Amino acid sequence: MDNLQLLSLFVTALVWFVIGLFSSWLIYRAITVFILKRPRVSWRQVERHRYIKCLKIATAAAFAILLLTLPFHLWIGASYRRLMPWYVMPILLSVLMVWTALELYLSFSMSARLQRSTFKKVMLTITVALLVPASSYYLVTLPQIFTYPAGQECMMLDLPVKGEWSAGHAGGSKKVNYHCALRAQKYAMDITKVNVEGAFYKGEGGKVEDFYTTNQPIYAPASGTVVRVTDSFENSTVMSEEKVKTNPAGNHVVIEIAKDRYVFLAHLNRGSIVVKEGDHIKSGDLVGKAGNSGNTSWPHLHMHIQDIPVIDNRNAIAYPYRFATIERKRWFGWAKVVGGFLLRNDVFRAIGK
Structure with a gap:
């Protein structure tokens, strides 16, 4: 087995791992929200927890940006795409888009656990700290993908x-x-x-x-x-x-x-x-x-x-x-x-x- 095939197998395996990770999280979130129907309330209806409201607004904005920019950065910008079988990138993109859409939908509400759990607040803060720079980078660099002289x-x-x-x-x-x-x-x-x-x-x-x-x-x-x-x-x-x-x-x-x-x-x-x-x-x-x-x-x-x-x-x-x-x-x-x-x-x- 040569180095190119090893590289291809490594990249493909890594992407499949990411697909599995996000698919599992997507299934878990869908079950808890739509099947178990754990109580959630719109953050607009919560009078207290202004800090959480700000985090939720930032989360919604970040996921909205990702929903718009991910297809361009992954389908066109990803240099590793050609190292994988043709069907892997469409699967990855589909999973990430569905996951992003679900998280965007959930960003407009909050669970009861989030309102009373310090750990949940810390995790949301970390999530926002990661999502906002990443989505901002994707948004700012999006025009660069199509930059070319007239x-x-x-x-x-x-x-x-x-x-x-x-x-x-x-x-x-x-x-x-x-x-x-x-x-x-x-x-x-x-x-x-x-x-x-x-x-x-x-x-x-x-x-x-x-x-x-x-x-x-x-x-x-x-x-x-x-x-x-x-x-x-x-x-x-x-x-x-x-x-x-x-x-x-x-x-x-x-x-x-x-x-x-x-x-x-x-x-x-x-x-x-x-x-x-x-x-x-x-x-x-x-x-x-x-x-x-x-x-x-x-x-x-x-x-x-x-x-x-x-x-x-x-x-x-x-x-x-x-x-x-x-x-x-x-x-x-x-x-x-x-x-x-x-x-x-x-x-x-x-x-x-």
């Missing part, structure tokens, strides 16, 4: 791949794209080929050949001139801890698509690149095949646009881009998008491909 500020590209792919890291903020920490790669995307169930590898995922991305054709996303080709690096092993400091992009192609605008297509398979420096190519022309060369945990295609044709994370400046026409599945159904951009966990494909 269409007129972006280069318009075609997809460099065919078939169904998933975005591991993509978007305009660190909430959905760790590349945004680097000025030179701010709008970079890492994408992997997926099967009909959304999985990006088969078997144990211990070999480069286990990944659907490996040897997938990579096409020019725009017309231009090839200004740089590197094609001498072997594929790295899956989940390798060794870093290729001399050339983190591994085998890659750089295409000048406009003045001071260079597209990088990185982590290609050695020997698969079919273009050479100086070639004038058109959008859709074959460039090479995807691999696992350079600094990479597993096979994927890395693409970004910057203002110089060499890797220079200190001085290069990245530029945003969108895709002319794609089919994108961000939630549960496919939609045709004109001038669209990608976010983490988006599944996408070229129109008719």
